[in-house]
Amino acid sequence: MKKSKFDPEQYSLLWECSKAKNFTRWNEWYAAHLKETMYLRSSDAYGAHLEGGDLAYWFLEGADLRFANLQKADLSYSYLKSADLSNANLAGANLWRAYLSRAALDGANPDAAVYDGAGKIKCDPAQVARLKSGVSCWNEWYENEISNKPDDTRVYGAYLEEASLMGLDLSGVNLSYAHLEGADLRHVNLSGADLSHAHLEGADMWKADLTGADLRFAELGGANMAGAKKVNALF
Structure with missing residues (x-):
């Protein structure tokens, strides 16, 4: 045959x-x-x-x-x-x-x-710059960005792989479905952040503040969460 x-x-x-x-x-x-x-x-x-x-x-x-x-x-x-x-x-x-x-x-x-x-590796420098410019502007843009692209997983979620975000105040940020593989999130304030379904494989979250953060369905394989605050975080 x-x-x-x-x-x-x-x-x-x-x-x-x-x-x-x-x-x-x-x-x-x-x-x-x-x-x-x-x-x-x-x-x-x-x-x-x-x-x-x-x-x-x-x-x-x-x-x-x-x-x-x-x-x-x-x-x-x-x-x-x-x-x-x-x-x-x-x-x-x-x-x-x-x-x-x-x-x-x-x-x-x-x-x-x-x-x-x-x-x-998928990291969009423009998205990194937008995120660093402020959470409120990011959330408004991101909600519209992901809600308008629900059926194409190639453009779904922010591309922030291996981005250096150390020490930023990202409290309340919307990063659902975001690609944050290998990102430097040490000392980042992610309290109240939406990280549901986010790709955090290999991310460094040493001493990050995850108080009240939503991490349901997030991929955390190989992530470093040593010293991170996880009070009331959802997994």
């Missing part, structure tokens, strides 16, 4: 569901697809074919990707919360900072994936 490769129709359907943040169509179709091709399970024709696909920053929460072929696919920064990746082929896939909370990986091979950050 000729080896199956990337399927543009499957990719298109998955992209449409990602934009809509609703995988009902995909999951229903995919469950039927797997059932119909079950006899081909040991062949290259079984499962979704997304080899080498650009899935970076995609919203894939709850997506059914069982037995999917994701070899060398770019899944960096993708939101895969509760996705079913059971028995998926992740060899060579880029999982740099992918969000995999509650994702099913039984039978998958995440150890064969790569975690390459080259070229993936």
Whole structure:
């Protein structure tokens, strides 16, 4: 049998569901697809074919990707919360900072994936300057910015990775969904801040004030929170 490769129709359907943040169509179709091709399970024709696909920053929460072929696919920064990746082929896939909370990986091979950050740093100097100019102006701009771009995860949330914000007073700031990976947040006043769903992997929050801050659903892997004040913070 000729080896199956990337399927543009499957990719298109998955992209449409990602934009809509609703995988009902995909999951229903995919469950039927797997059932119909079950006899081909040991062949290259079984499962979704997304080899080498650009899935970076995609919203894939709850997506059914069982037995999917994701070899060398770019899944960096993708939101895969509760996705079913059971028995998926992740060899060579880029999982740099992918969000995999509650994702099913039984039978998958995440150890064969790569975690390459080259070229993936997202820091917008204009946004850093805007944030440093004042919280009230930032919040007004940011609320409008994120509310007008709910369906494109490539532009969703502020890009402040590895930004140097040490010692700033950011009390009450809205940084929900923001990318703050590796940011220098030492001694920053984040009391009452909205950091829900924020990406804080590897951020340095040494002695930051997180009193009353909302950190629900934030990604905190590798973050340094030594000495941080966390009174009444929500996790």
